[in-house]
Amino acid sequence: MNAADVPGHPGLPGLPAGLTSRPLTMADAEAVHAVIAAEEVADLGEAELTLEDVVADWQRPSYDVAASTIGVLDGDRLVAYADLSAPDVAYTAVHPDHHGRGIGTALARWVQDRARAAGSTRVGTQVPEGSAADRLMADLGYEVRWTAWDLELPEGAEVQARPLPDGYALRDATDADHEAAWTLVEDAFLEWSDRERMPLADFGARVWGRPGFEPWNLRLLLHGEDLVGVTHVFLAGDAAYVARIAVRPDHRGRGLAPAMLVDAFGRAREHGAARCYLSTDTRAGARGLYEKVGMVVSSTWVNRSVTL
Known part of the structure; x- marks a missing residue:
């Protein structure tokens, strides 16, 4: 599947040379979880989100996986993704091996474009305090709305x-x-x-x-x-x-x-x-x-x- 296969689904411009993008499907849930887990290990020391979390969220009847996601691939390997889970809520992850290459910035632009197209006037996400994603979002003008804790x-x-x-x-x-x-x-x-x-x-x-x-x-x-x-x-x-x-x-x-x-x-x-x-x-x-x-x-x- 590529972006052209999903009506109204934009691709992901601005990627480094050699990387490609496409919408995701339920078959990609395990690969998405692997990217999330790798980033959480780097940020928190262990993975917290589970594969079941991804599946449970994506199987919602109101949710269209292909229309709401974009994956970034290095060859056949998924290395980053973005997911507009609701008109004003997004999730993204970039494998630590690919941090610092501008992928997160490209995903942020994609999320904002999709949220705007969905009629939202604001979009946000939750990230570990002080993480690479937190620093990038601050640089891109994202403001802190609230603080959360895992206990x-x-x-x-x-x-x-x-x-x-x-x-x-x-x-x-x-x-x-x-x-x-x-x-x-x-x-x-x-x-x-x-x-x-x-x-x-x-x-x-x-x-x-x-x-x-x-x-x-x-x-x-x-x-x-x-x-x-x-x-x-x-x-x-x-x-x-x-x-x-x-x-x-x-x-x-x-x-x-x-x-x-x-x-x-x-x-x-x-x-x-x-x-x-x-x-x-x-x-x-x-x-x-x-x-x-x-x-x-x-x-x-x-x-x-x-x-x-």
Whole structure:
């Protein structure tokens, strides 16, 4: 496939001699993950994003992989990519072996052009603080919107038991619970996130449609028969990642979120996790909550964006 095969899809001008570009397909997910992992190892010391993360994002029904991506190749080897995941959200990575060649600048121009064509007035992405991508984006005029952190519950760390108040109980979600879980999580996240509501089908692609999903990955907090909280946790090798945790506003301030976290960590350890992670940022104001249950910052990220 090349850009000409996808209507309205521009190629990538400005590449160094010998490199080519083309739209990506689902068959490229593994190669894309390899590039992301190589850059994360260089920036963070280990890879955090998984192949399942890439697949879950690309399989959203609303998403067109070929129309929304560009890959840079050195011969048959993918060495960089860009992905306009939403009209104002992009992801990019350049293999460290190819840093300093102007590829990141070419990808930034491509992302801005695609975002503008999608009707967005701003586009941004999240990168490790102080990384090569962070420095490049600063040079290109991208401004910091917020700071984010990955927090880790270190291997072997003991978490103090947090019993639920009387009347509350946790259980695995069933298929019949999916729409209610989506509603509660999206309502909670949209209190502080400036984006459109994620369609149920797209949410499902990232949660119960994620490769390897098991029922214990989606936990519901009930007050009697009333759904008041949701936790989404999954395994990535020997690590567990709490991707989403939400409590309904009228039940906050009762110590429920710490108890939900302890439950998620415990379930993950029962399924082989040695470490547990989650992410938060300055918009949510929840870092202190996570540190109180023993989590520590493992990496710091900045979300940068530019006006189009």
